[in-house]
Amino acid sequence: MAEFDLIELIRMRCARARADVRLGIGDDAALLAVPGGQALAVCTDTLVCGVHFPKDTAPYDIGWKALAVNLSDLAAMGATPAWATLALTLPDADAGWVAAFADGFAALAGECKLALAGGDTTRGPLTITVTAHGFVPEHLALRRTGAQPGDAVLVTGTLGDAAAGLALRQGALRPGRGEEQLIARLDRPVPRIAQGLLLRGRAHACIDVSDGLLADLGHICNASAVGAEIDLAMLPASPALLGLVADDARVPLQLGGGDDYELCFTAAPALATGLLNDLARSGCAATRIGRIVAEPGVRVRDVDGAFIASPRAGWEHFSS
Amino acid sequence: MAEFDLIELIRMRCARARADVRLGIGDDAALLAVPGGQALAVCTDTLVCGVHFPKDTAPYDIGWKALAVNLSDLAAMGATPAWATLALTLPDADAGWVAAFADGFAALAGECKLALAGGDTTRGPLTITVTAHGFVPEHLALRRTGAQPGDAVLVTGTLGDAAAGLALRQGALRPGRGEEQLIARLDRPVPRIAQGLLLRGRAHACIDVSDGLLADLGHICNASAVGAEIDLAMLPASPALLGLVADDARVPLQLGGGDDYELCFTAAPALATGLLNDLARSGCAATRIGRIVAEPGVRVRDVDGAFIASPRAGWEHFSS
Numbered sequence: 001m002a003e004f005d006l007i008e009l010i011r012m013r014c015a016r017a018r019a020d021v022r023l024g025i026g027d028d029a030a031l032l033a034v035p036g037g038q039a040l041a042v043c044t045d046t047l048v049c050g051v052h053f054p055k056d057t058a059p060y061d062i063g064w065k066a067l068a069v070n071l072s073d074l075a076a077m078g079a080t081p082a083w084a085t086l087a088l089t090l091p092d093a094d095a096g097w098v099a100a101f102a103d104g105f106a107a108l109a110g111e112c113k114l115a116l117a118g119g120d121t122t123r124g125p126l127t128i129t130v131t132a133h134g135f136v137p138e139h140l141a142l143r144r145t146g147a148q149p150g151d152a153v154l155v156t157g158t159l160g161d162a163a164a165g166l167a168l169r170q171g172a173l174r175p176g177r178g179e180e181q182l183i184a185r186l187d188r189p190v191p192r193i194a195q196g197l198l199l200r201g202r203a204h205a206c207i208d209v210s211d212g213l214l215a216d217l218g219h220i221c222n223a224s225a226v227g228a229e230i231d232l233a234m235l236p237a238s239p240a241l242l243g244l245v246a247d248d249a250r251v252p253l254q255l256g257g258g259d260d261y262e263l264c265f266t267a268a269p270a271l272a273t274g275l276l277n278d279l280a281r282s283g284c285a286a287t288r289i290g291r292i293v294a295e296p297g298v299r300v301r302d303v304d305g306a307f308i309a310s311p312r313a314g315w316e317h318f319s320s
Numbered sequence: 321m322a323e324f325d326l327i328e329l330i331r332m333r334c335a336r337a338r339a340d341v342r343l344g345i346g347d348d349a350a351l352l353a354v355p356g357g358q359a360l361a362v363c364t365d366t367l368v369c370g371v372h373f374p375k376d377t378a379p380y381d382i383g384w385k386a387l388a389v390n391l392s393d394l395a396a397m398g399a400t401p402a403w404a405t406l407a408l409t410l411p412d413a414d415a416g417w418v419a420a421f422a423d424g425f426a427a428l429a430g431e432c433k434l435a436l437a438g439g440d441t442t443r444g445p446l447t448i449t450v451t452a453h454g455f456v457p458e459h460l461a462l463r464r465t466g467a468q469p470g471d472a473v474l475v476t477g478t479l480g481d482a483a484a485g486l487a488l489r490q491g492a493l494r495p496g497r498g499e500e501q502l503i504a505r506l507d508r509p510v511p512r513i514a515q516g517l518l519l520r521g522r523a524h525a526c527i528d529v530s531d532g533l534l535a536d537l538g539h540i541c542n543a544s545a546v547g548a549e550i551d552l553a554m555l556p557a558s559p560a561l562l563g564l565v566a567d568d569a570r571v572p573l574q575l576g577g578g579d580d581y582e583l584c585f586t587a588a589p590a591l592a593t594g595l596l597n598d599l600a601r602s603g604c605a606a607t608r609i610g611r612i613v614a615e616p617g618v619r620v621r622d623v624d625g626a627f628i629a630s631p632r633a634g635w636e637h638f639s640s
Contacts, residue, residue: 022359026543027464028396028528029363031456034354039342042437043349044405044451048444076348085364087407087449117362120449124368129407129440129449131364136351144347208348223346 001093006121009095010086013102014109014116021083021115030117032083038135041079045069049126053187054169059097061187062128063104068189069210070132071112072261075196076208078142079134081112086119087129112193142199142206142265147224151204151266151292154275156192156284158238159213161185163257164245178240185238189261194282199265202275206265212256217264218298230255230290233303255300266292321413326441329415330406333422334429334436341403341435350437352403358455361399365389369446373507374489379417381507382448383424388509389530390452391432392581395516396528398462399454401432406439407449432513462519462526462585467544471524471586471612474595476512476604478558479533481505483577484565498560505558509581514602519585522595526585532576537584538618550575550610553623575620586612 001009011025023031034040047066049055057065067084074081086105090098109116114132165186167173192208199206205224209216213230221228235254245253263286267275272288279286290301302308321329331345343351354360367373367386377385387404394401406425410418429436434452485506487493512528519526525540533550541547555574565573583606587595592608599606610621622628 022458023461023463028393028526029361029399029452029454031359031361031397031458031461033458034360036356039351040354040360041349041351042403042405042451042453044407044438044449045440046407046409046442046444046447046449048409048442051442051444073348077351079349083362085362085451087364087366087451089366089368089447118364120365122366122368122371124366124371124447125445127409127444127447129364129366131362131405131407131451132349133362134349138342138351138353141343141351143343206348 001095003121006093006098009098010102013106016109016113016115018115021117024115024117025119032117035135037137039138039141041074041077041134041136042131043070043073044129044131045073046127046129057187059100060104063101064108064188066128066130067105067108068191068261070130071191071193072189072208072210074132074134075191075193076142076206076263077136078140078196078200079136080197081114081132081134081193083115083117083133085131086116088119089122089124089127091126140200142196142203144205144207144220144223147205147220147226147266147292149226149292149294150269152269152272152288153217153228153230153264153266153290153292154272154286154288155209155213155236155262155264156195156279156286157262158236158241159260159262160241160250160253160257161238162189162259163253164241166259173244176244178243181238181240182244186259189259191261192263192284195263195279195284198278198282202271203265203267206263209260209262209264210258212258213264214255214298220264220266221296221298227293227295228290228298229293230298230300232300232308234287234289236287321415323441326413326418329418330422333426336429336435338435341437344435344437345439352437355455357457359458359461361394361397361454361456361461362451363390363393364449364451365393366447366449377507379420380424383421384428384508386448386450387425387428388511388581390450391511391513392509392528392530394452394454395511395513396462396526396583397456398460398516398520399456400517401434401452401454401513403435403437403453405451406436408439409442409444409447411446460520462516462523464525464527464540464543467525467540467546467586467612469546469612469614470589472589472592472608473537473548473550473584473586473610473612474592474606474608475529475533475556475582475584476515476599476606477582478556478561479580479582480561480570480573480577481558482509482579483573484561486579493564496564498563501558501560502564506579509579511581512583512604515583515599515604518598518602522591523585523587526583529580529582529584530578532578533584534575534618540584540586541616541618547613547615547617548610549613550618550620552620552628554607554609556607
């Protein structure tokens with residue numbers, strides 16, 4: 001299959017009529033119109049085969065996930081997704097593989113009304129880089145820097161599911177009821193876009209949990225020059241996770257497993273109840289899991305209120 | 321070296337104070353302000369080690385080239401560069417390598433006052449994806465679609481140098497005087513940004529020559545539903561190329577070698593002289609090499625005016 005046929009195959013599936021795409025796939029660059037009064041939010045994330053997804057992941061899921069991890073970053077800024085570019089490096093031009101990949105990408109893009117505006121296809125080891133673009137009024141953007149001592153710490157959805165899904169895929173966890181849901185959390189994460197929009201102007205700080213709760217909450221704390229205390233008993237767990245993983249094995253997955261793509265955010269306690277109600281109505285409930293404190297660092301309290309030694313703080317590339 | 325140290329190393333070298341970067345490297349997404357009345361031009365290009373540059377290329381040159389090939393796309397739209405994101409996949413976190421890479425990227429970014437606004441670092445086979453952003457008033461953007469029969473076809477700079485540089489690097493061409501210049505054209509292409517700006521509102525169609533003149537002029541012709549005739553005798557060649565490569569070996573390099581990163585464009589003949597003068601004053605002279613015709617296809621005339629059989633039409637991934 002020739003490169004131009006491959007591009008056409010992707011374009012047919014992933015391009016989308018948007019009035020603000022003045023010129024889409026097929027020229028040297030896309031021409032895009034950013035609405036007045038909005039900042040352009042831009043993020044980029046790469047998925048490397050065997051590092052960010054298991055080698056046997058279905059191409060549909062790879063396409064979905066490559067976009068999802070980027071939309072999760074936009075969600076964490078409180079931005080509305082608009083466009084993406086796709087840089088796809090492939091070992092060979094397998095039309096069936098590319099079609100399924102593009103279908104997965106397009107399925108999520110369609111849900112968000114996002115247009116693929118451009119890209120590049122190259123030959124090499126399977127690697128996917130998506131750059132996503134969205135809009136947010138600058139003064140409403142959710143940064144990492146605004147957390148204040150006394151803030152409540154909250155998180156959307158449930159934690160540890162994707163990490164359990166990976167353990168299932170790797171044979172490190174015994175299969176059982178609910179395993180499909182856990183694996184789906186790994187392969188088809190759902191970016192919390194609507195929830196990010198609800199947090200605009202209400203959350204003091206926000207991040208998406210991609211490297212594990214402790215690591216990502218740590219980023220908020222570092223950026224805000226504060227610390228945090230987490231209550232182990234409050235960490236949200238899905239019924240599938242509770243059913244398949246014993247307590248002692250579950251906690252490390254929830255605190256440091258990564259790939260959750262939930263939003264972790266802080267807000268004034270007086271606003272927390274209203275936020276929780278609005279988020280529950282949005283279809284993705286949130287949970288209050290702790291508080292921001294002045295003392296640096298992220299610490300975890302067990303059910304008796306005593307601090308516990310923290311497990312590994314999260315996924316980091318290039319760590320030994 | 322930890323991932324966050326690596327990011328900091330790149331940030332120190334490549335971030336740049338620009339008033340329109342409201343929030344740069346270090347949050348979930350960058351926040352950028354697009355000036356009113358301008359379209360956002362966005363392009364993305366990937367370099368894969370061993371495919372887009374020889375394995376022994378210096379990291380400084382890889383950093384330069386990764387940005388240059390993208391700025392060449394912006395130049396071909398007539399856009400002013402503003403920001404880029406960098407997705408860097410590395411087999412290991414060698415601080416010296418990354419510093420040299422970032423220095424090369426920063427050297428070109430500095431010349432263009434472009435800010436690195438965000439990125440991602442991952443572990444895997446050496447692959448670099450840059451997404452570049454620039455501005456151009458929508459009605460002045462240089463597209464591929466406007467070529468008209470009777471237009472002059474022009475090209476900036478000289479053709480075939482980078483292809484000769486690659487042949488030198490691969491040992492397929494005997495070294496000699498001027499070889500450094502040819503290899504520099506391969507390793508440190510200079511995007512024709514100022515020239516693209518001069519073409520705004522004057523060129524009918526424009527593309528950057530990355531896959532070879534015949535292939536890229538072919539893209540203009542296909543997009544514009546026209547054809548082109550090129551005069552072999554008019555193809556611009558550098559003194560270094562003329563000195564090192566015999567005529568019969570030179571022509572395929574000029575027509576199909578790729579990696580030139582010159583601008584190929586069409587314009588009304590009445591405007592061609594003024595354009596040629598302005599381009600010469602810009603520091604990168606252009607040459608009139610042929611004309612647009614109604615009949616589809618790109619054909620080449622030899623010095624006697626007879627059509628010649630065309631060599632391979634240009635670089636394409638996934639071709640057998």
